[in-house]
Amino acid sequence: MSSKTESGLQLDADVLVVGGGPAAAWAAIAAQERGAKVVVADKGYLGTSGAYAASTSGHKVLPPVAVLRDPIKFERYALGGFLAQHRWWDRLLDITYERAPRVWEWGGYDIPVYDRKGSYRGLQGSEVMRILRSVLLKKGVRILDQSPALELLADSQGAIAGARGLDRQKNLPWTVHAGATVLASGGVAWLSKALGCNTNTGDLHLAAVEAGAELSGMEFSAHYSPAPKHSCTTKSAFYRYASYLGADFKPLEGLSRDGHRSTSAIARELLKGPVFCRLDKGTEKPETRRMLRILQPNFFAAFDRAHIDPFEQPFEITLLLEGTVRGTGGIRIADDECATTIPGLYAAGDAATRELNCGGFTGGAGPNMTWAIGSANIAGRAAADFARSLGPSAHLRDAKALGGAGLESRRPQESPWDAQAVVQAVQEEVFPYDKNIFRTEATLLASLAKLEELWRIVQGTPDQSTPQKAVRAREAAALVATARWSYFAGLERKETRGMHKRLDHPHLDPNQRHYLAVGGLDRLWTRPVAVPEPVLSDPNKLSLEAA
Amino acid sequence: MIEVISESRCTACGKCAQVCPMNVYDLDAQSKPVIARKADCQTCYLCEAYCHADALYVASEAFESPALSESELEAAGLLGAYRSQIGWGKGDSPIRKLQEYKELAAAGGAPF
Numbered sequence: 001m002s003s004k005t006e007s008g009l010q011l012d013a014d015v016l017v018v019g020g021g022p023a024a025a026w027a028a029i030a031a032q033e034r035g036a037k038v039v040v041a042d043k044g045y046l047g048t049s050g051a052y053a054a055s056t057s058g059h060k061v062l063p064p065v066a067v068l069r070d071p072i073k074f075e076r077y078a079l080g081g082f083l084a085q086h087r088w089w090d091r092l093l094d095i096t097y098e099r100a101p102r103v104w105e106w107g108g109y110d111i112p113v114y115d116r117k118g119s120y121r122g123l124q125g126s127e128v129m130r131i132l133r134s135v136l137l138k139k140g141v142r143i144l145d146q147s148p149a150l151e152l153l154a155d156s157q158g159a160i161a162g163a164r165g166l167d168r169q170k171n172l173p174w175t176v177h178a179g180a181t182v183l184a185s186g187g188v189a190w191l192s193k194a195l196g197c198n199t200n201t202g203d204l205h206l207a208a209v210e211a212g213a214e215l216s217g218m219e220f221s222a223h224y225s226p227a228p229k230h231s232c233t234t235k236s237a238f239y240r241y242a243s244y245l246g247a248d249f250k251p252l253e254g255l256s257r258d259g260h261r262s263t264s265a266i267a268r269e270l271l272k273g274p275v276f277c278r279l280d281k282g283t284e285k286p287e288t289r290r291m292l293r294i295l296q297p298n299f300f301a302a303f304d305r306a307h308i309d310p311f312e313q314p315f316e317i318t319l320l321l322e323g324t325v326r327g328t329g330g331i332r333i334a335d336d337e338c339a340t341t342i343p344g345l346y347a348a349g350d351a352a353t354r355e356l357n358c359g360g361f362t363g364g365a366g367p368n369m370t371w372a373i374g375s376a377n378i379a380g381r382a383a384a385d386f387a388r389s390l391g392p393s394a395h396l397r398d399a400k401a402l403g404g405a406g407l408e409s410r411r412p413q414e415s416p417w418d419a420q421a422v423v424q425a426v427q428e429e430v431f432p433y434d435k436n437i438f439r440t441e442a443t444l445l446a447s448l449a450k451l452e453e454l455w456r457i458v459q460g461t462p463d464q465s466t467p468q469k470a471v472r473a474r475e476a477a478a479l480v481a482t483a484r485w486s487y488f489a490g491l492e493r494k495e496t497r498g499m500h501k502r503l504d505h506p507h508l509d510p511n512q513r514h515y516l517a518v519g520g521l522d523r524l525w526t527r528p529v530a531v532p533e534p535v536l537s538d539p540n541k542l543s544l545e546a547a
Numbered sequence: 548m549i550e551v552i553s554e555s556r557c558t559a560c561g562k563c564a565q566v567c568p569m570n571v572y573d574l575d576a577q578s579k580p581v582i583a584r585k586a587d588c589q590t591c592y593l594c595e596a597y598c599h600a601d602a603l604y605v606a607s608e609a610f611e612s613p614a615l616s617e618s619e620l621e622a623a624g625l626l627g628a629y630r631s632q633i634g635w636g637k638g639d640s641p642i643r644k645l646q647e648y649k650e651l652a653a654a655g656g657a658p659f
Binding site: 020043044045047048049050053054109112123124126127145146168169193195196197198199228230231232233241282283285287288290292293294295297298300301302303304306468 | 566592597629633647652654655656658
């Protein structure tokens, strides 16, 4: 079927960017500045979509000085299982140092003085996204809001030629024919409601694999953050000031060390009973409390609205799954230009694997945003160049839509499957701590068997009776697919590395220091991919030891 | 989740429906927002941040609905609170927040 015969909005572009967070905005800016005509299509609204607008995050802006950058590169290197690459870190830090301050300039702010950690303080994610949106509009970039991309288009050679989707408010299909496509659509958090994460349902991970692309690092998808139990505010930085208390409000020991919380220790306690926190370590001064409020107004909104004073009163916590949004798996990057293995398809931000600078550990509080800005600038520029190399008639290519599960039916005679029930069934496999944090071959196989059955269900007839239901059906299929890739990769990685914990293989195995590419739709596969860098030693630690 | 749209404050500008990343709102024939898909609300407070009339209230309860009344929220200063806290309220600016943060740090407020 040629999508060009379809009704709805038809647009041509050199570069299509899918997504609505900082990576999408930066990729679009980079492509436009490289001379490309750019269209951005986002499920929500570019400005509020994605984890960053709601939750805010720092990023690393450091001049190219080894004594400043080495601590960042080595801080989580071992925690991430030595899968990060310092060569990528250098590139990302160079780009962020050059590009990130432009947001302040565009927003009419004085560029701030760097603090010793090199992370900017002060601008909220909502403010940064407001500025980036206004820059895109000034540059003439067309933004399609409320317009989820549902599937990719490929030309006769299999190169990606754009995407199709639906304006879910106008109930209007859209097609963008593009020379190159950048997927900057966020990670996947399985609709846990972790702060700002519910637009991130892995729809484009599924579309990428349908197009033949590969994922990587999906075993590093078990990231959870604490939240006050009544809320979904997964802002975790201030738990460094927390005392942890049990059901009787007696102190619980071992849940944090040197201010770093242990997710697995908290999860073990939560499996036994309620856990409470009080932010009473070093927060006595009123000035301190006021500073924390200015830094993270979203964190305090959860308390103020429930009439809790978190500095004085114990509050019950939970752990919510943040998946690959603060875990690291995603679409595999195949070269230095953030290209995937499929011509014309690029990936950036949380949609791409973040192993290249975060390894198998979370990149929260800096590394993730550094990846988002760095990878998006690389991908946007490379996509513009790729589109130009195709010549001026690239958008006239015959293009075939590639989407399957959740869009089309293999069993059209059947009545529609219930997307809400499928979502809930996936969540029953990925939310429980004893399935996702504490993994064994037995738990992974049991979950994979259930997910296999769900994958069969979503090949049936999707309910497309309203635009909302049509989008949710595709999201449900994507949640099943991404859960399968996560647990299949988790089954293959027979060791404990980064956030991937195998109770039956509790140690790091030096022979498994590789990435795991994963893909396939009905039949899944994995393949080890070498890390092209030896394990490096922290030069500062060496000099201390030498001294 | 989104709990309250103040009938008296809402100016029917349609901004909340435009910006909601989860497409929770529909606009009725008078362009007034209605909460059409409350269970989809992800409690990100961003509709409140964009509401120039401070007519919206998102409760922090993400998975259930507390009993609330508009007059209580108004009395507690919670209508428009988030917009003000991020520096987007009337008479606020993110620069003022940054300035206040620096002054507090200079006064020895930094916990780290």
